Amino acid sequence: DTAVSQTPKYLVTQMGNDKSIKCEQNLGHDTMYWYKQDSKKFLKIMFSYNNKELIINETVPNRFSPKSPDKAHLNLHINSLELGDSAVYFCASSYRGRYEKLFFGSGTQLSVL
């Protein structure tokens, strides 16, 4: 009964490969996000989707392409992986309330070799 689940937990791949991370939430939330956490633990928003519509795209290279097939799912596809893409990627969701309360998944540790 995990609220926000993302797979895989770990992803190890070679430079230049293409990979995807999947995310699903069962909280009935309207908005979903991808955050990137670097090695210094800094959390930065990448994208947010509201009801399958892209709301925020924070100067992320266009090698990163989010896809939201429905409001419970938000996947992240990364083309031509680079060493600098190594990080932990978190999916999150929030409900449409007066304030933004984020519910995070457990993260995907991406290592690009």
Added chain:
Amino acid sequence: QQQVKQSPQSLIVQKGGISIINCAYENTAFDYFPWYQQFPGKGPALLIAIRPDVSEKKEGRFTISFNKSAKQFSLHIMDSQPGDSATYFCAASMYRTGGFKTIFGAGTRLFVKA
């Protein structure tokens, strides 16, 4: 103008002591200030939050103090326990066209010594 500055970067506290983490923001459009707690291998989880019309909010051992004029807020953890050892993030959130935006501080790694 959307930066949130957090200090200290790391903190070691004795069991039973008070842990204090400070944050400062610049943009007065922010209207919600949450704190998130992150354990190793897990995602951040909302711990406690405050609105700028309130100067203090307490939930159990956790208290947020908010100084609107100084644009600063802080998290106090009373009677700190080893189980509180985690990374803490302050954040500031606002609504803008299309949706909310939350900016996170750089995080504070707290270690509580038994």
